[in-house]
Amino acid sequence: MSESHTIIIGGGIMGLSIAWRLAREGQRVTLLERGEVGQAASRVAAGMLAASAEVGYEEFELYALCRESLRRWPSFAKQIEADSGLQVDYRSNGTLIVAHDRDAAVALQRGYDFQKEQGYPVEWLTKAETLDVEPFLSPRIVASVRASEDHAVDNRMVLKGLRKAAESFGTDILEHCEVEHIDLSGTGVTVRAKDGRTAEGSTVVISAGPWSRQFSGIKAEYLPPVRPVKGQILELRMERPFELTHVIRGAKAYLVPRSDNRLIVGATSEEMGFDVRKTAGGVYSVLDGAWEMVPGIYDLELVSVDVGLRPGSRDHQPIVGFCEDRRVFIATGHYRHGVILSAVTATEAASSIISGNDSAVFEYFTPKRFQGEAS
Numbered sequence: 001m002s003e004s005h006t007i008i009i010g011g012g013i014m015g016l017s018i019a020w021r022l023a024r025e026g027q028r029v030t031l032l033e034r035g036e037v038g039q040a041a042s043r044v045a046a047g048m049l050a051a052s053a054e055v056g057y058e059e060f061e062l063y064a065l066c067r068e069s070l071r072r073w074p075s076f077a078k079q080i081e082a083d084s085g086l087q088v089d090y091r092s093n094g095t096l097i098v099a100h101d102r103d104a105a106v107a108l109q110r111g112y113d114f115q116k117e118q119g120y121p122v123e124w125l126t127k128a129e130t131l132d133v134e135p136f137l138s139p140r141i142v143a144s145v146r147a148s149e150d151h152a153v154d155n156r157m158v159l160k161g162l163r164k165a166a167e168s169f170g171t172d173i174l175e176h177c178e179v180e181h182i183d184l185s186g187t188g189v190t191v192r193a194k195d196g197r198t199a200e201g202s203t204v205v206i207s208a209g210p211w212s213r214q215f216s217g218i219k220a221e222y223l224p225p226v227r228p229v230k231g232q233i234l235e236l237r238m239e240r241p242f243e244l245t246h247v248i249r250g251a252k253a254y255l256v257p258r259s260d261n262r263l264i265v266g267a268t269s270e271e272m273g274f275d276v277r278k279t280a281g282g283v284y285s286v287l288d289g290a291w292e293m294v295p296g297i298y299d300l301e302l303v304s305v306d307v308g309l310r311p312g313s314r315d316h317q318p319i320v321g322f323c324e325d326r327r328v329f330i331a332t333g334h335y336r337h338g339v340i341l342s343a344v345t346a347t348e349a350a351s352s353i354i355s356g357n358d359s360a361v362f363e364y365f366t367p368k369r370f371q372g373e374a375s
């Protein structure tokens with residue numbers, strides 16, 4: 001029997017967090033990244049840990065998974081900080097889901113009823129109560145829902161922390177190493193990069209975001225059905241007296257304050273293939289939606305515009321678990337929820353790979369649902 005050794009393809013939040021969890025359990029791990037780790041969607045994301053505000057109200061399983069991950073996040077963040085010595089700006093100030101007009105208030109009420117039914121701790125705030133807690137919101141808003149357990153994190157710091165933590169436990173990270181071929185013909189797994197380098201292990205984790213279908217050598221049905229969903233997002237700089245405490249979400253945009261006065265404003269959702277151009281229309285629509293809720297952003301400095309590609313699966317649910325050939329583990333398709341879901345994905349993926357057992361938490365999200373094995 002060869003020694004267990006996991007080869008991870010892709011160094012986004014999924015690949016890095018699984019590497020860290022495996023390595024801190026004493027497992028041998030090699031992570032191969034096409035560019036530099038932590039530079040794709042995981043860096044561009046807003047960092048919302050929004051179980052309540054983000055998930056649609058028909059998505060029961062996903063909602064439960066997000067809540068489970070949110071429950072794990074405080075200790076996940078503390079462990080990253082302890083293992084790396086870096087702070088990840090975990091903010092527990094909560095989220096305000098804002099209705100900017102009467103139509104939006106009707107939709108907000110429906111969402112609120114669903115969240116209440118699910119036993120989620122949400123609170124209806126009148127216009128006056130809303131303006132009381134966030135004075136920089138527009139006086140035109142109608143009402144809001146406070147989701148006090150929807151938190152936020154600085155995902156860029158999380159990525160730096162994960163890298164440092166994973167390396168401190170011995171993970172080998174190879175950058176500028178683009179994998180193109182996965183060979184399962186022997187007893188283990190051999191992956192080959194474009195430049196001819198190879199890595200051999202006992203398990204391969206495919207966590208290459210929306211590029212997770214682009215490998216030769218393995219059965220086509222193992223390649224997860226993911227596509228890129230483009231998101232344009234902006235960074236503004238908050239200057240006194242302007243201040244936001246909560247994450248603010250509306251129908252057309254969201255605003256996520258960081259402790260260092262950055263304000264992340266997002267995001268478009270565009271079916272544009274692998275196009276990563278920043279467009280005038282994208283910037284306009286994000287600013288317009290945000291300005292409607294928080295007019296004071298008008299005077300803030302625009303620091304940057306970024307583009308990320310969310311890995312969206314065919315049914316918009318994550319794809320996590322072993323393929324029929326249990327040397328292949330998939331961790332992608334997290335779409336709009338990859339940051340929040342990293343805590344539960346990484347911990348469950350690592351324990352599955354170590355034990356060889358499927359995770360009960362991810363039963364509904366198995367890759368086998370696309371491989372003709374599960375209903």
Ligand SMILES: Cc1cc2nc3c(=O)[nH]c(=O)nc-3n(C[C@H](O)[C@H](O)[C@H](O)COP(=O)(O)OP(=O)(O)OC[C@H]3O[C@@H](n4cnc5c(N)ncnc54)[C@H](O)[C@@H]3O)c2cc1C
Pocket residue numbers: 009010011012013014015032033034035036037038039040041042043044045046047048049050177178179180207208209210211212230231232233266267268307308309310311331332333334335336337338339340341
């Ligand atoms: C604008 C925007 C805002 C978002 N906001 C939030 C949010 O607030 N909260 C939330 O939970 N989620 C959010 N998301 C979603 C979240 O960012 C993603 O779900 C998550 O980052 C996906 O992580 P990943 O590791 O699967 O993919 P990625 O971050 O895309 O990483 C995949 C990595 O694989 C590498 N790779 C690809 N092909 C190969 C290859 N052949 N060989 C080697 N390496 C390869 C890539 O270079 C990349 O580094 C947002 C996304 C966007 C775009």
